[in-house]
Amino acid sequence: MTSVIFSENPRLVPELVTAAIEKLGAVDVRAVVLASSQETGASKIASVKGVSKIYELKHDASNLVSQEQVAVKGLEIVCNEARPSFVLVAATRRGREVAPRLATRLGYACITDALNPRLEEGRIVAERVVWGGNAIAKISTKDAVVMTIPPKAHEPATGEANPELRPLEVNPGAEVRVVGRSQKPTGKVNIKDADVVISAGRGFKKKEDLSLLDELAQLLNGVIGASRPLTSDLGWMPEERQVGLSGVTVKPKLYIAVGISGQIQHLTGMRDSKLVVAINTDKNAPIFQECDYGVVGDLYCVIPALIRALRSKKV
Amino acid sequence: MPEIIVCIKHVYDETDLRIDRVNNRIDFEGAKTKISDDDKNAIEEAVRIKEKHGGSVTVLSLGGAEARKSIKEALAMGCDKGRLLVDPVFDGSDAIRTAYVLSLAVKKIGKFDLVITASGSTDIYSGIVGPSLAEFLKIPLITFVTKISELSSNKITAERTLEEGLVETVECDLPAVVSISREINQPRFPTLLQIMSAGKKEILEWNSQSLGAELSLVGKTGSKIQVEALNVPKSARKRIIFEGSPEDTASKLADALLKEGIEVK
Ligand SMILES: Cc1cc2nc3c(=O)[nH]c(=O)nc-3n(C[C@H](O)[C@H](O)[C@H](O)COP(=O)(O)OP(=O)(O)OC[C@H]3O[C@@H](n4cnc5c(N)ncnc54)[C@H](O)[C@@H]3O)c2cc1C
Ligand SMILES: Nc1ncnc2c1ncn2[C@@H]1O[C@H](COP(=O)(O)O)[C@@H](O)[C@H]1O
Numbered sequence: 178m179t180s181v182i183f184s185e186n187p188r189l190v191p192e193l194v195t196a197a198i199e200k201l202g203a204v205d206v207r208a209v210v211l212a213s214s215q216e217t218g219a220s221k222i223a224s225v226k227g228v229s230k231i232y233e234l235k236h237d238a239s240n241l242v243s244q245e246q247v248a249v250k251g252l253e254i255v256c257n258e259a260r261p262s263f264v265l266v267a268a269t270r271r272g273r274e275v276a277p278r279l280a281t282r283l284g285y286a287c288i289t290d291a292l293n294p295r296l297e298e299g300r301i302v303a304e305r306v307v308w309g310g311n312a313i314a315k316i317s318t319k320d321a322v323v324m325t326i327p328p329k330a331h332e333p334a335t336g337e338a339n340p341e342l343r344p345l346e347v348n349p350g351a352e353v354r355v356v357g358r359s360q361k362p363t364g365k366v367n368i369k370d371a372d373v374v375i376s377a378g379r380g381f382k383k384k385e386d387l388s389l390l391d392e393l394a395q396l397l398n399g400v401i402g403a404s405r406p407l408t409s410d411l412g413w414m415p416e417e418r419q420v421g422l423s424g425v426t427v428k429p430k431l432y433i434a435v436g437i438s439g440q441i442q443h444l445t446g447m448r449d450s451k452l453v454v455a456i457n458t459d460k461n462a463p464i465f466q467e468c469d470y471g472v473v474g475d476l477y478c479v480i481p482a483l484i485r486a487l488r489s490k491k492v
Numbered sequence: 493m494p495e496i497i498v499c500i501k502h503v504y505d506e507t508d509l510r511i512d513r514v515n516n517r518i519d520f521e522g523a524k525t526k527i528s529d530d531d532k533n534a535i536e537e538a539v540r541i542k543e544k545h546g547g548s549v550t551v552l553s554l555g556g557a558e559a560r561k562s563i564k565e566a567l568a569m570g571c572d573k574g575r576l577l578v579d580p581v582f583d584g585s586d587a588i589r590t591a592y593v594l595s596l597a598v599k600k601i602g603k604f605d606l607v608i609t610a611s612g613s614t615d616i617y618s619g620i621v622g623p624s625l626a627e628f629l630k631i632p633l634i635t636f637v638t639k640i641s642e643l644s645s646n647k648i649t650a651e652r653t654l655e656e657g658l659v660e661t662v663e664c665d666l667p668a669v670v671s672i673s674r675e676i677n678q679p680r681f682p683t684l685l686q687i688m689s690a691g692k693k694e695i696l697e698w699n700s701q702s703l704g705a706e707l708s709l710v711g712k713t714g715s716k717i718q719v720e721a722l723n724v725p726k727s728a729r730k731r732i733i734f735e736g737s738p739e740d741t742a743s744k745l746a747d748a749l750l751k752e753g754i755e756v757k
Contacts, residue, residue, distance in 0.1 A: 243662065245635075269654070269655055270635070270636050270652075270654045270655060271654065273611075273619050273623075273635070274623050274633070274635040274636075276623075277587070277588070277619070277620040277621075277623040277624045277627075278623045278624070278626070278627050278633070280588065280620075280624070281588055281591070281623070281624040281627035281628065282627055285716070286586075286588075286716030286717050287587065287588055287618075287620055287624075287716075287717070288717060289618050289619055289620060290617075290618075302720070305616070305618075306617075306725075307615060307616045307617070307722070308504075308506040308509060308518070308615060308616075309506035309507070309614065310725070311506055311509055311511055311518065311724070311725075312509075312511075312518050312722045312723065312724060312725070313722070313723045313724075313725050314616075314719050314721070314722055314723075315719070315720045315721040315722075315723065316717050316718065316719055316720070317717070317718050317720050318716055318717045318718070319716075320716045322716070322717075352631075352632035352664055352665070353632050353633070353634060353662050353663075353664045354662060354663050354664065355660055355661070355662050356649065356661045356662065356663055357660070357661040358658065358659070358660050358661070359658075359659050359661075360656075360657055360658055360659075361657035361658075361659060362657065367656075373754075395757065396756050396757055397754065397755075397756060397757070398755065398757055409674070409675060415657070416653075416675070417655070417656060417657060422617070423674070430754070431749070431752075431754055440507075441506070441507075448725070448727075452752055452754070453729060454745065454749070460733075460735070465731065465733055466727065466729075466731065467727050467729055468729055468730075468731065469729050469730040469731070469732065470730065470732050470733075470734070470745055470748050470749075471731070471732070471733040471734065472733075472734050472735075472741045472742065472745050473733060473734070473735045473741070474735075474738055474741055475738070478738035479738045479741065479742055481738075482738040482739050482741075482742035482743075483742040483745060483746060485742070486739075486742045486743045486745070486746035487746045487749070487756050488756075490743075490746050490747065490750060490756075491750075491756040491757075
């Protein structure tokens with residue numbers, strides 16, 4: 178089976194290689210990367226064992242071209258040549274635009290946010306979280322398919338390789354023109370990659386109180402996340418700290434939910450954490466059904482006590 | 493003056509479903525229905541554009557007869573007319589087939605400047621319909637829009653927010669498809685008067701015939717993906733709960749964390 182994989186972020190390509198080969202039994206994996214006319218770094222990062230060819234989509238990076246347009250056009254050309262049984266695209270926002278457009282153009286099926294992709298009796302099967310996390314749908318297709326794969330769902334493939342490099346000039350047209358890019362300050366905290374995530378919820382009464390968690394985060398070498406009310410509704414924390422369905426999915430070694438009720442949309446974003454701890458005043462909060470250890474109590478008392486206890490017990 | 497089309501999906505309220513963990517069953521019977529959450533932001537944005545630039549807003553929904561309720565709500569929020577795409581042959585359409593049917597309706601409306609969708613629907617959150625619709629219509633697409641900065645008679649400029657705080661400002665010619673993120677605005681609540689007067693606004697029903705839909709391309713037959721099963725997620729957590737004084741419970745929790753091998757600096 179031939180497969181084509183793509184991400185505008187070459188660092189995600191090795192994860193897609195694992196999904197393609199180990200989960201879906203691809204024998205010929207062709208990676209597609211964006212390479213502006215000046216640089217070739219992306220191909221190097223994507224050259225992991227299992228990749229047979231790398232198509233470098235060359236475009237003029239100076240005129241701020243739409244990456245999605247380059248990708249859709251380039252992938253269309255590659256797929257028409259390679260006739261893959263499936264295409265995997267990393268589920269970044271750009272990837273989420275690219276995949277359905279490509280599928281529509283090629284007449285392929287499309288499965289977004291595909292979990293646990295696999296082969297069953299000759300068809301491609303995957304799971305998707307639906308109904309706000311209340312259900313897991315098992316989806317299948319007999320057709321060629323474009324799937325988006327959430328980052329960090331698969332171990333990255335390793336091992337050096339010497340794939341054939343194929344530069345491809347892409348002229349995507351200028352339907353969408355990028356006039357500027359800016360980086361909002363993100364405080365450089367990345368909750369996605371942290372080993373310990375401590376999330377604050379509506380149990381906090383005011384923004385200033387969040388500092389209660391700073392010392393705990395320091396002790397555990399963790400970062401601070403939040404439930405949605407604290408990000409998009411109250412603006413106490415930036416959007417990229419939001420854990421959940423419409424935020425970030427995390428799977429740290431330790432997740433501590435502080436003053437979070439455990440609504441399904443939140444649980445969806447942390448369900449795969451190794452160890453889950455909850456602190457909540459309400460004994461009946463649903464989060465207690467989804468935790469390994471729980472403390473029924475007021476966070477304003479429990480957090481300082483926990484900090485003291487960890488201090489005195491640490492070896 | 494811009495002619496705007498806004499696409500909305502009528503869905504079950506996911507917080508009102510009955511989840512039977514023991515029998516691994518999800519019961520939709522009698523659950524409340526609503527406009528898919530972020531579609532309200534799409535409606536709000538369309539109405540704000542109309543308030544600023546004039547023109548009119550048409551609501552489009554593919555769904556059963558019950559979807560009329562959501563269209564009415566959109567009309568109460570300030571949209572002008574509704575089009576319900578309803579036909580038993582549409583049942584079981586996957587997201588790409590849905591986009592196909594919507595594209596036929598957009599073409600039937602004919603004169604339009606902007607089609608607005610949300611980035612994902614509350615029920616299945618596939619995020620496919622907006623991008624796929626732009627492909628069927630062969631017009632430009634801007635996704636994950638968090639601000640429409642400028643709209644002229646032939647051009648739109650918008651900000652889209654990507655990961656890790658990256659904001660991209662892009663522009664394209666009209667007509668175009670725009671998919672919005674919920675941060676773009678706060679949807680309004682219609683007043684009682686608006687709700688009442690919405691009853692007078694026009695809602696037309698279009699079926700496969702009036703849309704000229706290719707029957708092999710819609711519904712279950714046209715769809716390329718199948719939903720084989722709906723399962724309730726399982727939890728295998730330990731659920732060890734400590735109750736008592738803060739000192740006591742915190743101490744037990746600390747012991748547990750250390751035993752689990754959590755490192756303390
Ligand atoms: C389409 C959609 C997408 C969504 N996406 C997300 C998402 O990505 N992430 C997300 O988090 N939510 C999301 N939500 C919102 C979600 O449904 C919940 O509203 C939200 O998770 C609730 O946040 P919370 O637990 O902080 O607040 P609440 O539900 O209000 O819970 C607060 C908790 O704090 C406890 N508490 C109060 N005082 C104290 C105290 N002193 N000490 C300890 N505990 C205390 C209370 O007992 C309560 O359990 C989404 C909703 C929808 C409809
Ligand atoms: N049946 C439908 N009728 C009208 N618009 C829809 C329909 N399904 C999806 N949409 C639009 O497409 C967006 C994304 O939906 P989805 O691809 O299902 O996540 C929704 O938020 C709506 O704006």
